[in-house]
Amino acid sequence: MSAAWLRWIGPVAVGLLFVAGWHAAVTLGEVPHYIVPSPLLVAETLVADWSLLARSLRFTLEVTLLALALSVLLGTLLSFLFVQSRLIEASLFPYAVVLQVTPIVAIAPLIIIWVREPFAALVICATVAAIFPVIANTTLGLRSVDPGLADLFRLYRASRLQTLLRLRLPGAAPYFFAGLRISAALALIGAVVAEFVAGTGGTESGLAYQILMAGLQLNIPRLFAALLLITLAGIALFLGVSLLSWLALRRWHESEVSSPG
């Protein structure tokens, strides 16, 4: 059997075994569905409540993707700024760290109070949660230039812009994508956490809101269905970013030359 098959069969088998065990435990143990619903019931709820859940999924995904896009844009621009001078980096980097180490749950209420537009508030929270890996990794990548190539660019009198575009940027790509994978997961977590904090404030509402409400109403099957959708969204996001990374690096970088991640 080929290695590619092995990589799929293992996780799929574990997943199926888990679902089967879950089903068996719930059915045989006669666990009430308001404590733990059976996987079958979760699937049925997913279908029955699809219009409601799909709208929430879309909302959460919008917040997440917008926050991720903002993180990439702002994070990359900040990294460019950082590598322009050590003074700028030394002055600003500690504050990026402050942003990173302060739990998003703690800042979210403030942001939600300050920013009246709920959607914008959620996007800001998720961006704050997601931006640091992009900044840190891209800065590291932009600084990790092969000294020989740097000499070569100096010899041929390359301009600052030429050096940035042709040397620093492609050299930083593997670092950037490593950061992006982490940021993608953090953007989703940030979006969900911020929604929890915002509670029932907004008119439109995401998956976290559904979980919150389902919990209050003891509608545990719907809670599970929403949870499942968040997990699936996270997996899809991770795979999407991995695919991007593979497309960008597969030709030349050791991390991606063999097969998609």
Add this chain to the structure above:
Amino acid sequence: MHDAQAAVEIRGADKTYPNGVRALSPIDLTVREGEIVTLVGPSGCGKSTLLRMVAGLLAPDRGSVRLADAFAGRTAFVFQQPTLMPWARVEANVRLPLELAGERGAGAAEEVAHALELVGLSPFARAWPRELSGGMQMRASIARALVTQPRLLLMDEPFGALDEITRHRLDREISALAAHERLTILFVTHSIYEAAFLSSRAFVMSARPGRLTREVVIDAPHPRGDAFRASPAFTAACAELSQRLAEAAGEPVA
């Protein structure tokens, strides 16, 4: 050949690094047009420092490094490592100096093809650097140096990491290139055999701070082939260089 024009004139150049290490004691060296001058010496003797000064990557503390007008701006450097951009195909790597100078279009494509042909890499133009062997990566690096049609080639132990057979072949090719493209070459190596094979004149450099000992003249026309390796001139040059090197190494090493 001794009345040829000076391509590079180094007068009293010395260098002490900020950490206090004295890399060079004052060096005087003239490289004349059309000759291959090699600097042989142990690791850390300041050979690379001297070469980087000629390239303009490093300024001497005192003294001067002057390139003749015909050579200024027509200099190319080949590093110890192939230093290729891993994210670009071989042809794109070779095209880089042209692109940095703003040259594009059919003219540039032609020059890239010509440079690749000179080093025998034409079939690998579309390959990625990681797909090439060490020797072929070095050829790509040389093609990149040749693409701007330089008159002075500075080579810093370019074949040090290659196996002996590949190194011999590339040395032959450098000798042929020098003859056909009328290149002036300043070549740094730690191999006396490479120095004896390539040089019009060779200098042994003593350990830190680097000093040049008397020149060894190897009077045989380029291109040189494998037959030259069996000639008395080659054998004599090797013997003389190895004696100079032993003398240089006899001094206390920092």
